[in-house]
Amino acid sequence: MVAIRAEGLSKRYVIGEYHAGYETLRESLTRGIRLVLRREHRAPHQEIWAIDDVSFEVAEGEIVGFIGRNGAGKSTLLKVLTRITAPTRGTAEIRGRVGSILEVGTGFHPELTGRENVFLNGSMLGMTRREVRARLPAIVEFSGVEKFIDTPVKRYSSGMYVRLAFAVAAHLDPEVLIIDEVLAVGDHEFQQRCMGRIEEIGRSGRTVLFVSHDMAAVARLCDRSYCLDGGRIILEGPSEEIVAKYLQMMSGAGAEAAWSDIETAPGSELVRLRSARVVDTSGAAVDAIDVRQPVGIELAFTVLRSGKPFFPKIKVTDERGAVAFNALDTHPRWHEPTEPSDYVATAWIPGNLLNEGQMSVDVALASIDAPKFHHHVNLSRLLTFHVQDAGEGDSAKGRFTGQLQGVVRPLLDWTLQRE
Amino acid sequence: MESPGSPTSSVSTEHTLPVIAPRAGDGAAVEPWVTHIGAESKSTRSTFRELWRAREIVLTLAWRDIKVRYKQTFIGIVWAVLQPFLTMVVFTIIFGKFANFPSQGLPYQVFVYSGLVPWTFFASALSMSAMSVVSNRSLVGKVYFPRLALPLAGVLVPAVDFVFAFGVFFGIVAWFGVAVQPTAPLALVFLFTLAVTAFGTGCTLATLNVRYRDVPYAIPFLIQTWLYLSPVIYATASLPEKWQWVFSLNPATFSITGFRWALTGTPAPSAQELGLGLTTLVVLLVSGLLVYRRFEARFADTI
Numbered sequence: 001m002v003a004i005r006a007e008g009l010s011k012r013y014v015i016g017e018y019h020a021g022y023e024t025l026r027e028s029l030t031r032g033i034r035l036v037l038r039r040e041h042r043a044p045h046q047e048i049w050a051i052d053d054v055s056f057e058v059a060e061g062e063i064v065g066f067i068g069r070n071g072a073g074k075s076t077l078l079k080v081l082t083r084i085t086a087p088t089r090g091t092a093e094i095r096g097r098v099g100s101i102l103e104v105g106t107g108f109h110p111e112l113t114g115r116e117n118v119f120l121n122g123s124m125l126g127m128t129r130r131e132v133r134a135r136l137p138a139i140v141e142f143s144g145v146e147k148f149i150d151t152p153v154k155r156y157s158s159g160m161y162v163r164l165a166f167a168v169a170a171h172l173d174p175e176v177l178i179i180d181e182v183l184a185v186g187d188h189e190f191q192q193r194c195m196g197r198i199e200e201i202g203r204s205g206r207t208v209l210f211v212s213h214d215m216a217a218v219a220r221l222c223d224r225s226y227c228l229d230g231g232r233i234i235l236e237g238p239s240e241e242i243v244a245k246y247l248q249m250m251s252g253a254g255a256e257a258a259w260s261d262i263e264t265a266p267g268s269e270l271v272r273l274r275s276a277r278v279v280d281t282s283g284a285a286v287d288a289i290d291v292r293q294p295v296g297i298e299l300a301f302t303v304l305r306s307g308k309p310f311f312p313k314i315k316v317t318d319e320r321g322a323v324a325f326n327a328l329d330t331h332p333r334w335h336e337p338t339e340p341s342d343y344v345a346t347a348w349i350p351g352n353l354l355n356e357g358q359m360s361v362d363v364a365l366a367s368i369d370a371p372k373f374h375h376h377v378n379l380s381r382l383l384t385f386h387v388q389d390a391g392e393g394d395s396a397k398g399r400f401t402g403q404l405q406g407v408v409r410p411l412l413d414w415t416l417q418r419e
Numbered sequence: 420m421e422s423p424g425s426p427t428s429s430v431s432t433e434h435t436l437p438v439i440a441p442r443a444g445d446g447a448a449v450e451p452w453v454t455h456i457g458a459e460s461k462s463t464r465s466t467f468r469e470l471w472r473a474r475e476i477v478l479t480l481a482w483r484d485i486k487v488r489y490k491q492t493f494i495g496i497v498w499a500v501l502q503p504f505l506t507m508v509v510f511t512i513i514f515g516k517f518a519n520f521p522s523q524g525l526p527y528q529v530f531v532y533s534g535l536v537p538w539t540f541f542a543s544a545l546s547m548s549a550m551s552v553v554s555n556r557s558l559v560g561k562v563y564f565p566r567l568a569l570p571l572a573g574v575l576v577p578a579v580d581f582v583f584a585f586g587v588f589f590g591i592v593a594w595f596g597v598a599v600q601p602t603a604p605l606a607l608v609f610l611f612t613l614a615v616t617a618f619g620t621g622c623t624l625a626t627l628n629v630r631y632r633d634v635p636y637a638i639p640f641l642i643q644t645w646l647y648l649s650p651v652i653y654a655t656a657s658l659p660e661k662w663q664w665v666f667s668l669n670p671a672t673f674s675i676t677g678f679r680w681a682l683t684g685t686p687a688p689s690a691q692e693l694g695l696g697l698t699t700l701v702v703l704l705v706s707g708l709l710v711y712r713r714f715e716a717r718f719a720d721t722i
Contacts, residue, residue: 009456013720026633079719080456081456082562082563083454083456083563084559084560084561084562084563084719085716085717085719085720086456086457086458086716086717087456087457087458088458089458090457090458091455091456091457091458092454092455092456092457093453093454093455093456094453094454094456095452095453096452096453097452098454100562100563102561102562103561106557106558106561106562107483107557107558107561107562109483109487111486111487111490111491112483112486112487112490116483116486119479120479120483123475123476123479124476124479124558124562124564125562128475129475129479152490175452
């Protein structure tokens with residue numbers, strides 16, 4: 001039985017000329033008048049897809065984790081699922097009462113006592129007063145702040161505050177529980193209790209969506225995980241596997257990656273990757289490259305035995321997760337099995353192709369298993385580098401100083417005829 | 420002027436309404452509770468049904484504000500009484516004694532206080548509901564509940580102050596030897612029409628407030644102007660007849676006149692006052708609800 005089904009959920013934010021979320025009436029009026037009088041075009045605004053075409057299904061009783069770096073879209077996804085904000089596109093269906101904890105102590109008021117805040121918070125989280133009253137003893141006991149339950153929470157230490165707040169949340173009884181980063185607070189012992197409590201909730205057949213930066217917690221608690229990046233789901237699978245891949249992705253993200261021990265280097269018994277680097281034309285490893293200069297993705301690998309023909313392959317993705325391209329070496333030298341030896345292959349990305357910004361590179365050594373690739377090595381986001389524009393006027397944006405949209409930004413040949 | 424949701428807004432989302440309607444049977448229904456999330460439009464019915472289901476949240480929000488208010492202020496409840504009482508004293512000296520305003524046969528003190536009690540309720544209800552979304556921005560960004568609960572709670576909070584100020588009314592009446600009419604319970608009907616007016620206007624202002632932070636500056640001015648356009652310190656009957664229809668458009672006119680009539684037996688609101696006033700009331704309520712519901716889904720993005 002499916003508890004949560006999300007189909008193509010997308011959420012767009014528009015960042016305009018104003019950074020703040022609001023403006024004064026005067027600003028709106030003057031802008032409106034300008035638009036009318038001078039027929040000025042509206043300020044160019046940039047769109048950000050905080051989540052982009054996210055689809056997934058969670059079965060009843062499953063505990064599912066969502067991981068990803070800051071800004072990957074996890075919080076937006078939770079806000080959409082908890083109905084705090086509406087998606088721009090896509091739909092989702094949730095079966096069962098939804099309880100959410102997007103922050104510890106939502107609605108806590110410093111002037112009110114612990115007891116009063118339990119009622120307030122419980123009500124905000126969706127409990128009826130009667131439910132709160134029935135669970136009050138358990139909540140107070142779990143929090144361990146019995147003595148101060150009638151003291152205004154402004155006099156609480158931050159630890160006490162968090163314990164009481166989590167205690168309320170822990171006694172929510174929805175069929176679907178959505179939790180964001182709540183374990184990042186409190187002392188170790190209390191964190192363990194919280195984890196235990198979430199596990200208990202999960203075991204009691206309830207569906208839990210869990211977002212956290214605590215990889216160990218995700219690996220332990222969740223049956224399955226999704227990894228988000230640039231607003232999209234990039235990895236999905238058993239939590240331990242996803243967490244491992246994600247950590248590798250995070251630590252490996254740089255201009256260089258190398259494995260000293262050939263036995264443990266990524267690969268198969270046919271071929272192993274020894275290192276990968278982002279290099280400039282002089283062969284030096286670089287973090288950043290001028291947009292006008294070619295940049296090389298250099299793969300050093302060892303062929304252990306002569307087997308299936310394979311070839312190196314790269315995939316370049318921009319910081320928002322949009323794929324710039326996939327490229328593979330199509331030279332006939334890869335048509336035959338490669339002799340055992342050490343090799344260094346370099347893919348040269350021409351200057352004036354990529355746009356400015358952070359690029360990440362997936363590297364692979366693959367064979368063709370028509371119609372698919374068979375990967376001997378496939379490392380997601382192994383390398384990252386930055387494309388920079390010195391703004392000297394001879395790049396693809398000429399004398400324009402703003403940012404041109406697009407994953408690529410080629411310098412095209414233009415022709416002009418006078419008629 | 421642009422609407423709060425114009426596409427040039429600094430942070431805004433699509434011009435679409437969300438579908439956030441838990442289609443569930445209440446209580447022991449067989450059908451499971453299902454939440455649909457999407458960008459399409461939603462039916463009106465579900466929202467009000469949802470609001471009914473979330474009635475405890477409305478009460479909890481109001482309860483919180485009342486508690487906090489009486490905890491934080493030094494003389495607590497006394498404020499609720501002191502404010503209209505002292506205003507009554509000042510108005511009596513200026514308008515009753517110096518300016519010699521007519522007071523429909525009542526001592527001016529009784530006349531003005533019977534206007535000030537509902538007025539004070541109306542003014543606080545209006546400003547609290549107008550501020551309700553912005554002052555609860557941390558909740559709006561972190562938890563879902565029917566957003567209409569916010570201005571509704573804002574209207575409920577001043578009701579407590581009203582009860583105390585109203586209690587004092589009976590003391591004043593007794594002091595001046597004015598008989599309370601048997602129609603007195605009807606005063607609550609006129610209190611209700613004031614609450615609805617405040618709620619409708621509050622919804623519009625609360626929506627504007629999310630986008631335009633000018634609103635908090637405009638509210639005191641609006642309330643002050645509205646006071647002089649309402650029969651608190653004067654009776655509408657003493658205004659020039661050809662202008663009376665303009666004042667009748669104000670729903671506070673028939674409400675305050677009616678409130679005073681129910682309690683002290685002064686002339687009842689005219690048919691014109693009732694007709695025009697109720698029309699405006701409906702317009703304010705409907706437009707407030709439409710504006711609020713049109714933009715509530717984007718409060719969390721803009722606030």
